Amino acid sequence: MAVALFIxxxxxxxxxVQLVRSGATKFSVGLVGVLxxxxxxxxxAWLLPGDS
Incomplete structure (x- = not known):
């Protein structure tokens, strides 16, 4: 699962990067950046050891 999240x-x-290059709004860049x-x-977090 961790590999999928990294991908x-x-x-x-x-x-x-593409949104910044194309001059998109700061909201859309920020939203995608947060995601x-x-x-x-x-x-x-998936890779961290813990109780299971």
Whole structure:
């Protein structure tokens, strides 16, 4: 599952780069950026050891 979250985060980071290059609104760049950060943080959290 962590790999899938990292892949989604990578796509979203690429989307942020493309949105900035195309001059999109700050809201859309921020929204996609927050989603990318959440996906990457979820991938890291999935890898952390814990009780299961």
């Amino acid at each position: 989604v985060g990578g796509f979203l980071v690429g989307g942020v 990318a950060a959440l996906a990457l943080a979820g991938g890291v």
